[in-house]
Amino acid sequence: MTAQAVLTSQLKPHQEKPNFIIKVPKGTRDLSPQQxxxxxxxxxxxxxxxxxxGARGLDTPAFELTETLTEKYEDTFGLMYDxxxxxxxxxxxxxxxxVPFARYLAxxxxxxxxxxxxxxVWRRESPALVQGRYREFCQCDFDIAGEFDPMIPDxxxxxxxxxxxxxxxLGDFLIKVNDRRIVDGIFAVCGVPEDRFRTICSSMDKLDxxxxxxxxHEMVAEKGLAPEVADGIGEYAQCHGGISLIEELSKDPRLSQSQLALQGLGDLKLLFEYLTLFGIAEKISFDLSLARGLDYYTGVIYEAVLLQSPGQAGKEALNVGSVAAGGRYDGLVAQFDPKGHRVPCVGLSIGVERIFCLVEQKMKASGExxxxxxxxxxxATPQQNFLRERLKLIAELWDAGIKAEMLYKNNPKLLTxxxxxxxxxxxxxxxxxxQEQREGVIKLRxxxxxxxxxxxxxxxVAEIQKRLS
Amino acid sequence: MTAQAVLTSQLKPHQEKPNFIIKVPKGTRDLSPQQxxxxxxxxxxxxxxxxxxGARGLDTPAFELTETLTEKYEDTFGLMYDxxxxxxxxxxxxxxxxVPFARYLAxxxxxxxxxxxxxxVWRRESPALVQGRYREFCQCDFDIAGEFDPMIPDxxxxxxxxxxxxxxxLGDFLIKVNDRRIVDGIFAVCGVPEDRFRTICSSMDKLDxxxxxxxxHEMVAEKGLAPEVADGIGEYAQCHGGISLIEELSKDPRLSQSQLALQGLGDLKLLFEYLTLFGIAEKISFDLSLARGLDYYTGVIYEAVLLQSPGQAGKEALNVGSVAAGGRYDGLVAQFDPKGHRVPCVGLSIGVERIFCLVEQKMKASGExxxxxxxxxxxATPQQNFLRERLKLIAELWDAGIKAEMLYKNNPKLLTxxxxxxxxxxxxxxxxxxQEQREGVIKLRxxxxxxxxxxxxxxxVAEIQKRLS
Incomplete structure (x- = not known):
């Protein structure tokens, strides 16, 4: 969709004709019929x-009151369109x-x-357009709201x-899992001031x-963290593994000083047990570098990344970017409720644009x-002056629910x-x-x-329906 | 969706807590799962x-460059959201x-x-909300672009x-048809100055x-038309009928002075012939009051109205508002093309919100x-400590493509x-x-x-699939 043309405006012939570019807004695109x-x-x-x-559908307006949205997001992902x-x-x-879902619940x-x-959804991403990254993009969300026993909806x-x-x-994939309470616990035991948690968290989120x-460097030089505090975080942030890492960290003398972290670790242990029962534990990696940039998460967080397909000998499995993510946000609904009533929530969001990009590439490569x-x-007709017959015929097909077309020409050529x-x-x-008209018949080809x-x-109609079924 | 509540913001506990209303923006709404x-x-x-x-799908961004949209619409329908x-x-x-479709073609x-x-689509409608009238609403459009023989796509x-x-x-309906060239022809022969055509047209559009x-009154007092000119328009604007009215007007000594009007009448005659072949002529009324508020129409225009269901004895069939409309716009694409190349178009738009309103009312009335x-x-389980078994079971069902749910409780009551x-x-x-677990069986209820x-x-799984098929 790179087509652009300088347009001499013809809107008001009596006015000066300004030149302008005919294009879609930056960061957006049309989807062609093929797409x-x-x-x-x-x-x-x-x-x-x-x-x-068992999910139910919901629709909310494209825009919300600005005050409904403010202070719910870190600036990591770009700005809001006002x-x-x-x-x-x-x-x-x-x-x-x-956020609209939480507003709807409240x-x-x-x-x-x-x-x-x-x-x-719309985000004014600051950096240049990278593959599969748009300012307007489609999200597919699934969420479970309600007070339930721990980790079952998660x-x-x-x-x-x-x-x-x-x-x-889409090939092999991995879901990284962490818990905001563990992230905050690490920050606490490493000595990050509490009012810096979210900004340091948003730096950590860039680790992928x-x-x-x-x-x-960003933590120390830009955000003013003491180097030894950053190094402390780094020791944890570079760990990933499975249940054994959870066990190990539960006994870590430093981290176990944080009650929050211990709660997170306890929940993750239960989560892994359920994931094993679901038969998907081998797809999940407990990854301490995962932070997620959104402010509203309060518990488990996760992010799915596609791994480069194996078969490409000699190459290590490569992270080609996040295609789905989510987590638990137990405090968001309460922010909208006049009495602050909590409705715990957990959910996920599928990033369709990246997936779409990959499927499109795959189809192009295969020539499908x-x-x-x-x-x-x-x-069709091979003769002149059969428009009226064709119109009667096609209406009959449409009325029978048959998908039918004809050329919008009085006398089209048979070859066309x-x-x-x-x-x-x-x-x-x-x-x-x-001949067909004379004999009261039709040719079916x-x-x-x-x-x-x-x-x-x-x-x-009966004959066509028989052939199509 | 009238729920509103004054919210004491809890976003920043250390700040002053402002009160605000939790609501959706004016003129918008959520759609609940039922809806x-x-x-x-x-x-x-x-x-x-x-x-x-035979139509292909297309998607375009929610917003366009402002200059892409300006000067395409009369102000009849409200303002644009910038x-x-x-x-x-x-x-x-x-x-x-x-307009986005025309931009895409060019x-x-x-x-x-x-x-x-x-x-x-979004329109800042000025008047108060009437039933089925929103500032954010869904449209379903079908259009045929291309140079074809007359009236076949129409x-x-x-x-x-x-x-x-x-x-x-939805009950009985009627499609009013007219042609912009006939409207303009009437204006011309009645003596409307050419630069007032569009504004007088937008007054006429209010006749429904x-x-x-x-x-x-609007034409004379607000738009400065001479009373006798308005009266001349009124004589035509109050006519409606079928083919005989087309014939009659073709011979009307005054209107036949307009070449444009004669072209329009000629095309309408052909159109009615095709509509008869399609078996829908009795649903169509040639109605000279129809003007359509959008600037870009150049030929045939039409608007479908629902008629109040008969059976309500003594009541005349009543116009309950337009639910679909469209027309021919042969000049719009050229406005976007640097060389002014024309791509004639004709299309229609279904107004889903009104239809939705009616279907919803009907369903409520019937108690469906x-x-x-x-x-x-x-x-389900009747016993304690069966969460793990349930998780294994439900994963098996999901993996077989069966739609399945369970309660997110460790030990739910059977009655619940x-x-x-x-x-x-x-x-x-x-x-x-x-008992079932001991015997290696399952109860199916x-x-x-x-x-x-x-x-x-x-x-x-096999048993369930058998029962569901």
Whole structure:
């Protein structure tokens, strides 16, 4: 979608004609019919999984009151799009689907809900566009709100991520898991001042894109952390493993001074037990470098990364970026409730754009052809002056629920009609000409085999339905 | 969705706590799971019809460069939402799906395309909220772009509107048809100055909501039209009929002075011929009061209105508002093309919110119950300490593609589990307890009939799939 053209505006012929570029806004794109087919296949699989887990649909407005959204996000991911003050409420485009969900729960005083939502969100990302990174993008969210026994909904969220990523056949993947309480516990025992937790957390969140040295530099030089404090964090942040690491850290003399960290470690242990019962423990890695940039997380956090497919000999499995993420946010709904009533929540968000990018690349590489229409029958004629017959015929097909097309020409050439069917992969052709009309019949042609049969005009719909079923 | 609450902000405990209202922005709303089910059924039917006619999908960004949208709309429908200038491009939320489609065609130099698009659009409607009228609303558009023989695509658009409105079973409806060239021809022969055509047109467009007297008053008192000019328009604007009216007007000594009007009348005559072949002519009314408020129309225009269902004795069929509309816009793409290349277009837009309102009312009246989840199986236990067994069981079901739920409790009561199934209409229950575990079996219960059978643990998935198919 790189097409751009300098446009001499023709809106007001009597005005000066300004030149302007015809383009979509920076960081956005159109989806062509080919891309829409791929997109819809991906969304269908994701929504299918959400429904398999009993989720209900929800829709919220594209924008919220600005005050609904403020102070919910760190600046890590970019800025919010504000609407112009045109005399009325101050509004901003939603930044994710989580805060609107929490607002919906509080507004309707709902104490529990399992919902999914698919929709666009908008973030004014500061850096240049990288592959699969847009300012407008689609998110698929699944969340479980309610007071439940520990780690059961959390484990289901991870199960859902595994089902979706396996189902989409994107190759091998890994889900990193950590807990905000462990992150904060590390900060506490290492000596980070409490009011710096969130900003240091947002530095740590960059560990998947930057080396520890660079993150350390940011913590020390930009955020004023003492070097020895940063080094303390670094010792923990570079650990990852499984249940044994959880056990080990539970006995760590320094970290075990933090009650919060111990609670997080206890929950993670239970979580791993459930993940084993779900048969997905080998897909999960307890990773202390995972911090997640969003302010509202309070417990378990996770992020799924695709690993470069093996087979590429000599290469180590490579992180190609996060495609799904989420966590527990037990305090967000209370922020919207007048009495501060808590509704604990846990959820996940699938980043469709990256997945879409990968599936599109894979399809291009394999040369797979995508049909962008579903037309089953084409109504054609080899002769002049058959428009009215074609119109009657095609209306009959449409009324019978058959997907049908014809050319919008009074007298199209037969070859043009044949080419159209071949180009767009329409399987069947209905042909009417003078002879057929005289005899009260219709010619039915299979486009692929070029086989033709003559059938009675009256049995046309029945015959087509038989062939299509 | 009227829930509101004064919220004492708890975002920053150390700050002053401001009070604010928790609500959605004015003119917008959330769609609850119940509403989403209804919405999706409607969209499915509409999209199904678009695909039956061979349309391809397209998606465009929620916002466009402001200059892409300016001067395309009369102010009849409200104002555009502009985004705040946050240092970058000037952006506005899209106002319809037609202008982005035209921009897409020009940007990609496409000379023909049959596409559908479903998406939200935003208009800052000035008046108070009336039923089914929102500032954020969903539109379903179908358009045919390309140079074709006259009236064939136009007739298909009207056929599509009929198929959708019949398919949704909204009761009787009528499609008013007119032509911009006839409207302009009337203005010309009545003596409206050419630079006032669009503003007088936008007054005339109000004839479905206001009486001719009020519209006349607006034309004369507000827009400065001479009374006799307005009266001349009024004589035409109050005519409606079928082919005979077209014939009559073609011979009207005054109107036939306008070449434009004669072209429009000629095309309408052809259109009615095609509509007769499609079997929908009795649904169409040639109505000279129809003007359509959008600037970009150049030819045929149409608008579908629902008629109050008969049966309500003594009441005349009543116009309950427009639910679909469209027309021909042959000049819009050229406005975006640097060389001014024309791509003639014709299309339609279905107003989902009104239809949604009506379907929702009908369902409420009939007491029809809507299931908001698709869960097929519930995994239950009558005993304590069976969480791990339930987790293993449910994972097995999910992995087999079965839609399954369980309660997120370590030890839920059996009655609670039964109630959940009844409340949410889950048809099947899988029950595991001590006895079943000992014997390697599972109890399968039909929630409706309360019938129970014992089956082997290993044949669980197969047995469920058999029962669900």
């Amino acid at each position: 829409m087919v791929v997109r819809e296949k991906i969304l269908e699989k994701i929504i299918g999984c959400f429904k398999r887990h 609407l112009k003050d045109q005399g009325g409420e101050l509004l901003s485009l939603r930044y994710d689907l989580t 507004m309707n005083k709902l104490k529990k809900m399992k919902r999914y939502q698919v929709g666009k 484990a289901e969220c991870l199960k859902i991520m595994c089902e979706i990523l396996s189902g989409l056949q 894109k930057m080396s520890w040295e660079d993150v350390r 052809k995508v049909r962008t229409t579903e037309t089953q029958v084409f109504v 009609q044949l080419h159209y069917c071949e180009k767009t992969d329409i399987p069947l052709m209905v042909i009417i000409g003078e 299979s486009v692929a085999s070029r086989e033709e049969v003559i059938i009675n005009r009256e049995s046309l | 989403m089910v209804v919405r999706e059924k409607i969209l499915e039917k509409i999209i199904g019809c678009f695909k039956r006619h 985004l705040k200038d946050q240092g970058g491009e000037l952006l506005s939320l899209r106002y319809d799906l037609t 940007m990609n130099k496409l000379k023909k395309m049959k596409r559908y698009q479903v998406g939200k 007739a298909e658009c009207l056929k599509i509107m009929c198929e959708i409105l019949s398919g949704l079973q 909501k206001m009486s001719w007297e009020d519209v006349r 119950k809507v299931r908001t989840t698709e869960t097929q199986v519930f995994v 589990q039964l109630h959940y199934c009844e409340k949410t209409d889950i048809p099947l229950m899988v029950i595991i307890g001590e 039909s929630v409706a009939s309360r019938e129970e059978v014992i089956i082997n643990r290993e044949s669980l």
